[in-house]
Structures are given as C-alpha cells and as structure tokens.
Amino acid sequence: ASSSTVASPPLRWKASVLNRTRRAFSCPGPNMANRVQGESSSSSLFEPNASVVVIGSGLAGLTAAITAAENRPRVQVTLLEKNLKLGGNSAKATSGINALNLGDGDSPLRFQRDTKEAGHHSGKDRLISILTEQSTSALSFLHEKLSESIPANTPELSNTIRGGGHSVARTWRFPPTSDGRPIPVGYTLISAMEKAANRIPNIRILKGVHVTKILTDSQNKAIEGVVFKEGKSEYNLSAGSVVLATGGFAASRQMLSTYAPSLSHLPTTNGPWATGDGVEIAIAAGCQTTDMAHVQVHPTGFINPKAPNSASVFLAPEALRACGALLVDPASGKRFVNELLPRDELSESIFQHGMPITQWERFAGVTNRTSDQIPEKDDNAKQATVAGIILSPVAAEAFGISALKFYEKMGILKECENLRKAAEILHVPVETLRRDLRQYVEDAKGGVGRFGKKYMPNAGSYADDGKYWVGWITPTLHYCMGGVNFTEEGQLVNGEGHPIKGLYAAGEVTGGVHGKNRLVGNSLLECVVFGRISGENAAKNALATLK
Numbered sequence: 001a002s003s004s005t006v007a008s009p010p011l012r013w014k015a016s017v018l019n020r021t022r023r024a025f026s027c028p029g030p031n032m033a034n035r036v037q038g039e040s041s042s043s044s045l046f047e048p049n050a051s052v053v054v055i056g057s058g059l060a061g062l063t064a065a066i067t068a069a070e071n072r073p074r075v076q077v078t079l080l081e082k083n084l085k086l087g088g089n090s091a092k093a094t095s096g097i098n099a100l101n102l103g104d105g106d107s108p109l110r111f112q113r114d115t116k117e118a119g120h121h122s123g124k125d126r127l128i129s130i131l132t133e134q135s136t137s138a139l140s141f142l143h144e145k146l147s148e149s150i151p152a153n154t155p156e157l158s159n160t161i162r163g164g165g166h167s168v169a170r171t172w173r174f175p176p177t178s179d180g181r182p183i184p185v186g187y188t189l190i191s192a193m194e195k196a197a198n199r200i201p202n203i204r205i206l207k208g209v210h211v212t213k214i215l216t217d218s219q220n221k222a223i224e225g226v227v228f229k230e231g232k233s234e235y236n237l238s239a240g241s242v243v244l245a246t247g248g249f250a251a252s253r254q255m256l257s258t259y260a261p262s263l264s265h266l267p268t269t270n271g272p273w274a275t276g277d278g279v280e281i282a283i284a285a286g287c288q289t290t291d292m293a294h295v296q297v298h299p300t301g302f303i304n305p306k307a308p309n310s311a312s313v314f315l316a317p318e319a320l321r322a323c324g325a326l327l328v329d330p331a332s333g334k335r336f337v338n339e340l341l342p343r344d345e346l347s348e349s350i351f352q353h354g355m356p357i358t359q360w361e362r363f364a365g366v367t368n369r370t371s372d373q374i375p376e377k378d379d380n381a382k383q384a385t386v387a388g389i390i391l392s393p394v395a396a397e398a399f400g401i402s403a404l405k406f407y408e409k410m411g412i413l414k415e416c417e418n419l420r421k422a423a424e425i426l427h428v429p430v431e432t433l434r435r436d437l438r439q440y441v442e443d444a445k446g447g448v449g450r451f452g453k454k455y456m457p458n459a460g461s462y463a464d465d466g467k468y469w470v471g472w473i474t475p476t477l478h479y480c481m482g483g484v485n486f487t488e489e490g491q492l493v494n495g496e497g498h499p500i501k502g503l504y505a506a507g508e509v510t511g512g513v514h515g516k517n518r519l520v521g522n523s524l525l526e527c528v529v530f531g532r533i534s535g536e537n538a539a540k541n542a543l544a545t546l547k
Contacts, residue, residue, distance in 0.1 A: 050072075050074055050075045050076065050240050050539075050542040050543045050545065050546050051075065051076045051077075051078065051238070051239045051240050051241075051542055052065075052068045052075055052076070052077045052078070052239060052240065052241045052242070052243065052535075052538045052539055052542050053077075053078050053079075053080060053225070053226055053237060053239040053241070053242045053243070054068070054077060054078070054079045054080070054242075054243045054245060054535075054538075055080050055211050055226065055242065055243065055244050055245060055246055055278060056080075056081065056088065056244070056245035056246040056247060056278065056507070056509070057079055057081040057083075057086035057087065057088065057194075057205070057245075058086075058087060058088035058089060058090035058091070058190070058245060058247055058507060058508075058527065059090035059093075059186075059189060059190065059193065059507070059524055059527035059528060059531065060090070060245040060506040060507025060508075060509075060526075060527035060528075060530065060531040060534075061079060061081075061088075061243070061245035061246075061506075061507070061531070062079070062086070062190070062193040062194065062196075062197055062531075063141075063193070063506070063527060063528050063531030063532055063535060064243045064245055064504075064506055064531040064532070064534050064535035064538065065077050065079045065197055065203055065243075065535065066145070066193065066196055066197055066200065066203070066535070067531065067532045067535030067536050067539075068243075068535040068536065068538055068539035068542075069197075069200045069202045069203045069539075070200060071535075071536055071539060072536075072539035072540065072542075072543060073202060074202075074543060075202065075539045075542050075543060076202050076204075077200075077202060077203045077204070077539075078203075078204055078205075078206065078237070078239075079197070079203065079204070079205045079206070080206050080209050080211055080226070080228055081205065081206065081207045081208075081209070082208070082209065082210045082211070082273065082277075083207065083208070083273055084207050084208050085207070086190060086194050086205070086207070087186070087187070087190040087194075088247050088271065088273060088274070089186075089247055089248075089270055089271055089273075089274060089508070090186050090189070090190055090524065090527060091186045091187050091190045092186055092187075092269070092271065092315070093185055093186030093189075093523065093524055094184060094185060094186065094315060094317040094319065095161070095163060095171060095173070095185070095317045095318040095319045095322075095520055095521060096157070096160075096161065096171040096172050096173040096185050096319070096521050096524070097138075097139065097142070097157065097171070097172055097185065097189075097521055097524035097525050097528070098111070098135060098170050098171050098172070098519070098520075098521035098522050098524075098525045099135040099136055099138065099139040099170060099172055099525065100132070100135050100136050100170060101160055101168055101169055101170040101172075104160070104168040104169050104170070105168055106168045106170055108129075108132050108133050110167060110168065111132040111135065111170065112128050112129060112132045113167075114165060114166055114167055114519060115128050115131065115132065115514070115519050115522060116128060116515070117165070117342075118165040118342045118343075118514075118515075118517050118518065118519040119481070119514050119515025119516050119517050119518070119519070120515055120516045120517060121515065122291075122515030122516045123512065123513055123514050123515035124512045124513065126488055127488065127512055127513045128513065130488060130529060130530075130533075131513060131522065131525060131526055131529050131530075134529045134532075135525055135529070138525060138528035138529050138532070139157060139172060141528060141532065142157065142189060142192075142528060143156065143157065145192050145193055145196045146188075146189075146192045148192075148195075148196055148199075149191070149192035149193075149195035149196050150192060155174045155175075155183050155188060156174070156175075157172040157173060157174060157185075158172070158174075158175060159172070159173045159174065159175045160172055160173070161173060161318075161319050161322035161323065162322055162340075162455060162457070163318045163319070163321075163322045163340070163519075163520035163521060164318060164321065164322075164339075164340040164341055164342050164343060164346060164520060165340075165341070165342035165343070165519050165520065166519065166520070166521075170521070171318075171319075171322070171520060171521035172521075173185055173319065174188060176400050176402065180400070180401065180402050181402045182400045182402050182403040182406075185524070186524070189524070206230075208230065209228045209229065209230045210228060210229045210230075210277075211226050211227065211228045211246075211277075211278075211281060212227050212228060212229055212234075212281065213226065213227035213281055213284065213285075214226055214242060214244075214281050214282065214284070214285040214503065215227065215236065215238075216285055216286070216500065216503075220285070220286045220494055220500065221494070221498070221500060221501060222500065222501035222502055223239065223240075223241060223242050223500060223501060223502030223503045224238060224239070225237050225238040225239045225242070226239065226242055239502075239542070240502060240541060240542030240543075240544075240545040240546075241502040241503070241504065241537075241538035241539070241541045241542045241545075242502065242503055242504070242538070243490075243504045243505065243506065243534050243535060243538050244278050244282060244484065244492070244503070244504070244505040244506075244509050245278075245505065245506050245507045245509060245527075245531065245534075246277060246278025246279075246507075246509045247273070247274050247278065247507060247508045247509055248270070248274055248276065248279075248479060248480030248483065248508040248509065249274060249275060249276025249279060249480055250268050250269075250270040250274050250295060250477045250478060250479060250480055251268050251270040251271065251272055251273070251274040251275055251312075251477075252274070252275040252276045255275070255276045255279075255280075256295065256477070259292040259293050259295070259482070260292075260293055260294075260295040261380070261381065262380055262381050262382055263295055263297060263381070263382055263477060264381060265381040265382065265383065265384075266297065266382055266384060266474075266475065266476055266477050267301060267310060267311055267312060267313045267384060267474065267476045267477065268311065268312055268313070268476060268477035268478070269298060269301055269312075269313060269314070269315040269476050269477065269478050270312075270477065270478070272312075276480075278484075278509045279292075279483055279484060279509060282484045282492060282505075282509075285500075285503075286494045286495055286500075287484050287485070287492045287493065287494065287500065287503070288484065288485035288492075288493050288494065288495060288497065289482065289483060289484055289485060289511060290482060290483070290484075290485045290511040290512050291481050291482030291483070291511040291512065291515070291516070292480075292482035292483070292511065293482065294480075294481040294482050294511075294514075294515070294516045294517070295477060295479070295480050295481070295482070296343060296344070296477075296478050296479040296480070296481060296517060296518050297343070297344065297347040297382075297475045297476065297477060297478065298315065298343055298347070298475065298476050298477075298478035298479070299343055299346040299347040299350055299473070299475050300315070300316035300317075300318075300320070300321070300327075300389065300473040300474075300475075300476075301313035301314065301315055301316060301473060301474055301475070301476030301478075302314045302315070302316045302407065302410075302412035302413065302471060302472070302473060303357075303386060303412070303471070303472040303473060303474050304410070304411055304412050305364070305366050305411065305472070306411055308357060308360075308361055308366050309357065309361075309384075313474070313476050314407075314410065314412055315476075315478070316389060316412075316471070316473050318343075318520040318521075319399060320389070320391065320399055321339045321340060322340070322457065323391075323395050323398040323399040323457060323458065324391065324392060324394065324395030324398060324456075324457040324458030324459065324461070325339065325389055325390065325391045325395055325399075326339055326389070326390050326391075326437075326440070326462070327339050327350070327387045327388065327389055327473070328387065328388040328389075328390060328426065328428070328433070328436070329353055329354070329355075329387065329388070330354065330355045330360060330363065330364075330386050330387055330388050330426065330427070330428070330472070331355060331363070331428075332428065332432060333388070333423060333426060333428025333429060333432045333433040333436065334432065334433075334436045335436055335440065335450070335451070336349065336353040336387075336451070337349040337350070337353065337451050338449075338451040338452055338453040339453070340453065340455055342517055342519070343478075343517060343518070343520065344516070344517040347475040350385055350387050350473075350474075350475050351382060351383075351385050351475060353387070354385040354386050354387040354474075355385065355386045355387075356383050356384070356385055356386075357383070357384040357385065357386055357474065360386040360472070363427065364427055364472075382475075384474050384475075385474055385475060386472050386473070386474050387472070387473055387474075388426045388428070388470060388471070388472055388473075389413075389470065389471050389472065389473050390422060390426070390468055390469070390470050391404075391468065391469040391470075392458060392461040392462045392464065392466070392468060393461060393464065393466035393467050393468065394458045394460075394461030394464075395457070395458045395461060396467070396468075396469050398457070398458055404469055407471070408469075412471055413469055413470070413471040414469065414470055414471060415467055415468075415469055416467060416468045416469070416470060417467060418465050418466065418467070418468070419433065419434060419437075419465055419468055421468075422468040422469075422470045425470050426470050437462040437463075438462070438463060440456070440459055440462055441459055441460055441462050441463045443456070443459070444456040444459030444460060445460075479508060479518055479523060480508055480511075481511060481513075481514040481515065481516065481517065481518055482511040483505075483508065483509045483510045483511035484505050484509055484510055484511065485510075485511060485512060486504070486505050486510045486511075486512065486530075487499055488533075489504075489533065489537050490504040490505060490506060490530055490533045490534030490537055490538075491503065491504055491537070492504065492505055501541065502538070502541050502542070502545070504534035504537060504538045505530075505534060506526070506527065506530035506531040506533070506534040506535075507526060507527045507530065507531065508523065508526075508527075510526075510530065513526055513530075514526075
C-alpha cells in the first residue's frame with residue numbers, strides 16, 4: 001500500500017477529468033500532472049496546499065466534505081464518486097433519521113438502550129454514546145443545510161414515527177406537502193447537501209472516477225493519497241487526509257459469499273454500486289475490519305409479481321408498519337408476528353412462517369421470471385420467503401396515499417375497493433382475514449396483543465371496511481453492520497490496532513456502531529454524526545501536515 005515515486009513538475013488536469021469537475025479552486029492549484037498517453041498510463045496529481053480527499057458521495061461523504069471545507073476554509077476538499085450521480089444508497093432512504101425526541105419522554109440513555117438492545121449488546125458502547133448524544137446537533141446541521149439550499153418553503157424533519165425496536169417515536173421524517181405529495185427523506189437530504197457543497201469554493205466534485213488504492217507510507221502509519229481511475233487512465237492524487245465513505249457491500253454476491261454465505265442468495269434493496277470496494281481497498285492498505293459477518297436482512301422488500309425472482313427489490317419501508325401495516329401468512333391470511341419487532345427478529349419470523357418463493361409462485365399463479373434473478377440457493381442458505389402486507393384505510397392515510405399510489409404504479413402494491421377484494425388479491429379466505437383483523441382490534445383495546453405486541457398504531461381502523469392496500473413482501477439484504485474498524489475520532493486502525501494518521505471513515509463502510517443488528521433510522525444518523533467528526537478531524541490533520 002506504499003506510494004510510488006511521483007514526478008516533480010506539477011502541471012494541469014486532463015481535460016476529460018476537468019469536464020467532470022464542478023469547479024477549479026479559486027485558491028492556487030490544484031496543480032496536476034498530464035498523464036502519459038497510452039492504454040494504461042498513470043500520472044501524479046499534486047496538491048500544494050492542505051488537502052482532504054473524500055471517497056463516496058452519500059450522506060456520510062457529503063457531510064464530511066462540507067464539514068471539512070466550511071470549518072477549515074484553507075483546506076481544499078476533493079470528493080470522488082464512482083457513479084455519475086451523487087447520493088448512493090443514502091438517496092434511497094425512506095423511513096427517516098433518528099434523533100432524540102424529548103417531547104415523547106426520550107433521553108440519551110433511552111436511545112442508547114434501544115440501540116444496544118437492537119444490536120444484541122454487541123456494538124461499541126462509546127460509539128453508541130456519541131451517536132445518540134450528538135443526534136440533536138446532527139438534525140440541526142441538516143436543517144441548516146436544508147434552509148440554505150431550499151430557502152423558499154424549506155421542508156422540515158418535523159414528523160416522527162416509532163419503528164421496530166424503538167421505545168418512543170424518534171425517527172424524523174418530512175410531512176407531506178400541502179397537496180398531499182410525500183417528500184422523500186433520502187433524496188431530499190442528498191439534493192440539499194449537494195447544493196450546499198456546490199456553493200463552497202474549496203470543494204470540487206469528481207464523478208465517474210473509481211478509487212482503486214489508498215496510498216500510505218512505507219510503515220503503513222500515515223496517509224499519502226489515493227489512486228483512482230477515469231476510463232483507462234490512472235492517477236495518483238496526493239492528500240494530507242482521506243475520508244472513506246463508500247458504503248457497504250450488500251449488492252456484492254462475491255463479498256456476501258465470503259462473509260455471510262447463508263444470506264448470499266437473498267434479494268437486495270441496494271443499488272448496484274454497493275459492492276464493498278471501499279472496504280477492499282482499506283483491507284489492502286492494512287486496515288482492520290470488524291463484524292463483517294453481520295449483514296442486516298430487512299424484513300420487508302416488495303415482491304413485484306412481474307419479476308418475483310428479481311435479485312433487486314424495492315424497499316417496503318419500516319414506516320409502513322410504523323403507521324399500522326400488518327403482515328399475514330400468505331396461505332391462511334392470519335397474522336403471525338409482532339410487526340414492530342427489531343428487524344432481525346421479524347425477518348426470522350417471516351422465514352419461519354412465510355411461504356418459500358417458489359411455492360408462492362405456484363400458489364399465486366405467478367409465472368413471470370426475470371434474467372436478473374436471485375442466485376440458486378444451496379442447502380445452508382436462507383431462501384426468499386413471502387408474506388402478505390395489508391394496510392387499513394387509516395393506516396394508508398397515515399403513511400401517505402400519494403406514496404402508496406407510487407408503489408401501485410410500480411406494480412408492487414394494490415388499492416382494493418374493500419376487504420373482500422383485498423382477500424381475493426392475497427388469495428386468502430375473506431372471512432378468515434376479517435376474523436383475524438377483528439381480533440387485532442380487540443387486542444388493541446386491551447393494550448397487549450398476540451405475539452406480545454404492545455404498540456399497535458391505527459389498530460382500531462381494521463374494524464372498518466373501505467379501501468385497503470395489499471401486496472407481498474420478502475426479507476431482503478439491506479445493510480452491512482460490519483466494515484472497517486474505526487476510533488471515536490473517525491480514524492481507521494492498522495493490523496496492530498494503531499490509528500493510521502490521516503485516514504478516516506464514516507457511514508456504512510465502518511463497523512462497530514450497530515453490533516449484530518441496526519435500529520431503523522440509525523443509518524442516516526451515523527452518516528451525519530461520524531461524517532462531521534471525520535470531516536473535522538481530517539481537515540485539522542491536513543492543516544497540521546503543512547507545519
């Protein structure tokens with residue numbers, strides 16, 4: 001992982017890279033060497049001033065870049081993104097971001113307890129404390145960027161839901177617009193953060209470039225830069241600090257087969273970019289990893305009847321169940337679980353009580369297949385398993401009719417004129433379904449329902465007829481709890497457990513925060529909390545390298 005000798009005359013950017021650059025710095029530089037023409041040529045890119053390189057443009061990467069550039073204006077920040085659009089999986093986030101909700105009786109200790117219990121007490125206590133204690137300031141940071149980027153009719157994260165594993169409602173979301181349209185959490189935050197980054201003169205953004213190596217000194221104790229490719233050209237980019245914010249590997253069948261083989265045959269909600277290349281280049285640079293076997297299976301990914309065996313599925317967000325959606329056995333039409341269990345427990349119950357997807361295809365008369373299909377499973381692997389999902393008219397209204405109509409347009413959810421039609425679509429007896437839902441209503445009146453469910457949002461509405469919404473879901477690969485090992489200051493550590501000077505990380509690429517299972521809403525939160533920490537410390541280190 002050590003760096004190679006670089007040529008001395010600093011020259012200029014290659015033109016095609018410049019075309020992908022948002023702007024050149026107004027301060028002196030960046031001075032970069034012309035590449036040597038050829039099939040696999042390389043060149044060295046020099047930064048005469050303090051520089052920070054951020055790899056990845058999801059919420060963690062954008063937060064780190066903005067924090068470094070705003071807090072330390074002398075630092076030049078380069079953000080490298082392998083895709084042609086910013087955002088990664090952060091842009092797909094739907095349920096919301098966690099932060100303390102003191103109005104609902106919340107406290108840092110209560111938040112910490114919920115996070116630890118969800119992770120089976122295997123996360124690192126100090127990291128969890130930082131995550132929860134800085135959640136309020138993280139939310140304020142996002143509101144500041146939203147107001148700067150969307151000055152007219154600025155959306156506010158002012159609605160809360162209580163997701164699985166939470167003891168209070170602390171997952172913050174945008175309320176719908178005045179005409180009822182939903183405001184997607186991840187996409188809106190990424191759009192605002194991208195606009196914020198574009199306004200900062202000491203940030204430049206390169207898209208379509210793929211980082212292939214982290215450069216360290218010969219003793220693997222300090223950072224020197226990175227190597228990235230643009231097309232067939234390769235560049236060495238020197239840096240005082242590097243922040244790794246490349247996300248997880250829940251779309252890499254190869255890495256899943258290595259670290260979590262029993263899950264490698266399940267579909268994924270992740271975009272095709274979630275291939276774990278950031279973890280791999282960190283390992284090649286001598287960094288420690290932790291908890292790599294812990295990959296979260298989200299209990300509810302939508303099954304599209306037109307492509308039931310697809311390897312990639314659309315998330316049925318936690319907010320559906322937090323607003324009152326119920327899960328039913330696809331064979332009987334009866335509930336079988338507390339829908340607001342922590343994600344790993346709920347997924348396991350679906351695996352036990354649901355219907356294997358090959359059996360469900362025959363049961364539901366589904367014959368469509370897709371070339372982008374789930375890998376054939378072996379005897380030791382989890383199999384895609386199906387359950388039904390149903391929302392009462394009130395639960396549907398609470399989630400947002402406009403959002404549900406979007407799912408209907410995609411063919412993954414259907415509005416029904418009454419409960420009888422809902423039962424028909426689910427292929428279950430209507431009277432069985434009706435009796436079970438009425439039992440749920442009675443359970444809610446008593447305060448504790450079957451399967452130990454105590455929090456039953458909008459339960460009373462299942463006594464009514466009206467327009468129900470139904471579909472099918474399956475547990476799906478969603479998030480990697482494991483990743484590179486990092487300190488409270490955001491630094492990565494080498495094989496001996498010592499911090500590597502100038503190398504930081506934030507977001508899903510890291511491990512140690514969540515333990516064996518992540519609490520809904522903590523993903524976006526960790527991006528902001530540790531993105532700010534890593535960005536600030538990376539900038540300070542880059543300035544220190546000039547002294």
